Amino acid sequence: MIPMVDLKTQYALLKDEIDAGILAALENTAFVMGPNVQAFEQEAAAYLGVKHAIAVANGTEALHMALIAAGIGDNDEVITPAFTFIATAEAIRYVRAKPVFVDIDPRTFNITPEAIEAAITPQTKAIMPVHLFGQPCDMAGIQAVADKHGLKIIEDCAQSFGASIDGKQTGSFGLASGTSFFPSKNLGAYGDGGMVMTHSDDIAEQVKILRNHGSEVRYYHDVIGFNSRLDELQAVVLRVKLKRIEQFNAGRRRAAQLYSQLLADLPLETPYEDGIGIHVYHQYTLLSDQRDAIMAALQQAKIACAIYYPVPLHQQKVFADYCAGISLPATEAVAARCLSLPMYPELTEEQVREVVGVIRGVVGV
Numbered sequence: 001m002i003p004m005v006d007l008k009t010q011y012a013l014l015k016d017e018i019d020a021g022i023l024a025a026l027e028n029t030a031f032v033m034g035p036n037v038q039a040f041e042q043e044a045a046a047y048l049g050v051k052h053a054i055a056v057a058n059g060t061e062a063l064h065m066a067l068i069a070a071g072i073g074d075n076d077e078v079i080t081p082a083f084t085f086i087a088t089a090e091a092i093r094y095v096r097a098k099p100v101f102v103d104i105d106p107r108t109f110n111i112t113p114e115a116i117e118a119a120i121t122p123q124t125k126a127i128m129p130v131h132l133f134g135q136p137c138d139m140a141g142i143q144a145v146a147d148k149h150g151l152k153i154i155e156d157c158a159q160s161f162g163a164s165i166d167g168k169q170t171g172s173f174g175l176a177s178g179t180s181f182f183p184s185k186n187l188g189a190y191g192d193g194g195m196v197m198t199h200s201d202d203i204a205e206q207v208k209i210l211r212n213h214g215s216e217v218r219y220y221h222d223v224i225g226f227n228s229r230l231d232e233l234q235a236v237v238l239r240v241k242l243k244r245i246e247q248f249n250a251g252r253r254r255a256a257q258l259y260s261q262l263l264a265d266l267p268l269e270t271p272y273e274d275g276i277g278i279h280v281y282h283q284y285t286l287l288s289d290q291r292d293a294i295m296a297a298l299q300q301a302k303i304a305c306a307i308y309y310p311v312p313l314h315q316q317k318v319f320a321d322y323c324a325g326i327s328l329p330a331t332e333a334v335a336a337r338c339l340s341l342p343m344y345p346e347l348t349e350e351q352v353r354e355v356v357g358v359i360r361g362v363v364g365v
């Protein structure tokens with residue numbers, strides 16, 4: 001049995017420290033906006049190289065509040081990929097803006113500066129790149145397009161915690177960025193969690209007010225906000241894991257390299273690293289024409305696998321009102337052939353060899 005993500009093995013490694021921290025937080029009883037949340041915000045900001053890191057309830061709300069604070073609203077267009085998790089586009093819809101879906105580079109699965117530039121209209125206000133599966137987008141190219149057309153960049157870093165370009169972390173490029181601490185993410189809590197990152201004092205101030213019922217001074221409300229704070233117990237877990245994030249991401253990269261090496265001679269496409277930044281392998285995703293047969297064989301061998309994502313956003317029912325008839329060929333081709341294999345920092349060489357052995361049995365000659 002090999003799962004997609006093995007949270008048990010990691011918990012066993014961290015148990016003493018996490019349990020002690022949680023017990024101390026239980027004794028302290030500052031369950032909302034307690035000292036661990038504040039410490040985690042400072043530690044995360046230092047690690048990511050951003051001036052402000054504001055912990056919130058989840059990644060979707062992080063993106064939502066980042067968009068509000070960036071002033072994106074009614075009828076604004078936000079350029080974003082169709083090949084991503086729905087939350088990216090949900091956040092754009094929450095502010096009554098329109099997600100404009102563009103095609104991806106079929107090798108990196110990320111949006112390109114060229115596709116973004118071709119989609120710009122007078123209504124375009126922002127770009128929301130997604131560093132999909134942990135590989136950074138071409139941020140220099142995207143920044144150049146944004147500068148040329150006066151657009152704001154809001155990064156979706158939910159899958160790229162710890163991924164960097166020339167030593168600069170994803171989440172530190174945009175006007176504001178959002179990330180997620182959903183348990184299976186590269187930095188995962190034991191429940192929901194998220195964070196907004198920004199260099200801007202103004203955006204940070206707005207998000208701090210928005211996450212706390214629109215209130216800076218208790219019981220005085222300046223705007224309609226949300227109840228979107230990070231739980232103290234989650235902050236305990238996240239602080240323990242943040243200290244080891246480099247080691248965890250190195251473990252993912254090690255497993256990915258072994259997969260790619262062992263799969264290299266087979267008729268399928270292993271993940272392509274474009275060399276722009278450091279890929280942190282939130283997912284290890286290959287492309288194959290024999291996806292169904294590979295999936296069946298893995299299932300038979302009790303090895304998990306998953307399709308991220310089977311239906312691109314421009315083909316989802318919820319966006320049919322304005323996306324019907326839109327064609328994004330690279331996105332559609334990738335969605336039809338992609339398959340993600342088990343990936344987590346503690347994945348062993350033996351496990352990787354077992355997965356590859358099953359795939360070889362299907363597609364090998």
Ligand SMILES: *Cc1c(COP(=O)(O)O)cnc(C)c1O
Pocket residue numbers: 058059060061084085087088130156158159179180181182192193194
């Ligand atoms: C997980 C994810 C989100 C949303 O994060 P939640 O914490 O689950 O709300 C947003 N965008 C992408 C690309 C994600 O993978």
